[in-house]
Amino acid sequence: MILPDVRGLHPFYRDLAMRSAEAWMHAVAIDYFGRTAGLGERNEDFDHMAHVRQTTPDGVAQDVSAATERLRSETAATRLYTTGFCFGGRKSFNQAARQEGLDGVIGFYGLPQRRGEDDVDPPVELAGQYRCKVLGLFGGADQAIPAEAVDAFRSALEAAQVPNELVTYPGAPHSFFDKRYEEHREACADAWRRILEFVGISESA
Numbered sequence: 001m002i003l004p005d006v007r008g009l010h011p012f013y014r015d016l017a018m019r020s021a022e023a024w025m026h027a028v029a030i031d032y033f034g035r036t037a038g039l040g041e042r043n044e045d046f047d048h049m050a051h052v053r054q055t056t057p058d059g060v061a062q063d064v065s066a067a068t069e070r071l072r073s074e075t076a077a078t079r080l081y082t083t084g085f086c087f088g089g090r091k092s093f094n095q096a097a098r099q100e101g102l103d104g105v106i107g108f109y110g111l112p113q114r115r116g117e118d119d120v121d122p123p124v125e126l127a128g129q130y131r132c133k134v135l136g137l138f139g140g141a142d143q144a145i146p147a148e149a150v151d152a153f154r155s156a157l158e159a160a161q162v163p164n165e166l167v168t169y170p171g172a173p174h175s176f177f178d179k180r181y182e183e184h185r186e187a188c189a190d191a192w193r194r195i196l197e198f199v200g201i202s203e204s205a
Contacts, residue, residue, distance in 0.1 A: 001067040002029040003088030006052045012178050026075040028067040057121045060091045061098040079103040081199050085178050093123040096130035104133040109174050112153035127156035133163040135198045137191045139172035
């Protein structure tokens, strides 16, 4: 299940679903905003932040559950994973506490730290409830996620005995995979390789 960034079902995530299928992974990209913005194509002027503010952890978890049921009913998938980016990266991490039957969760530059007093789902504080392994992929030049936040997340996971691999790419900024792929091809290629290994697929498959 692919959990997009704050832009929602951006064309990048449609393309990523196709790339995943080409790598022998069944994939469903989630549209968080279907409830509030309706379905169908959205133009470049779409005010995604107005709809981000209407999402809830419970609503995202329901979307993931629906995607899970679709994969189970329409494919021969035997293992289930979430992969998310930024806003979706954080939500992907936390599905480890919210979903039964996941084999792992993957998050690209999902903020693990608490963002303020009204933050209801910081991964660093929910790690003790995680029930599957975690792959986290971060940019070393990401000003939104300091190295100490990644270290604290790793410590929380290890304290809870959650298998994890948290990787930081030196010099890579936030959104290095989904918006700045061409500039950071080496980091992106390594991240893709790690995803395939994490889900148990050989690059030569």
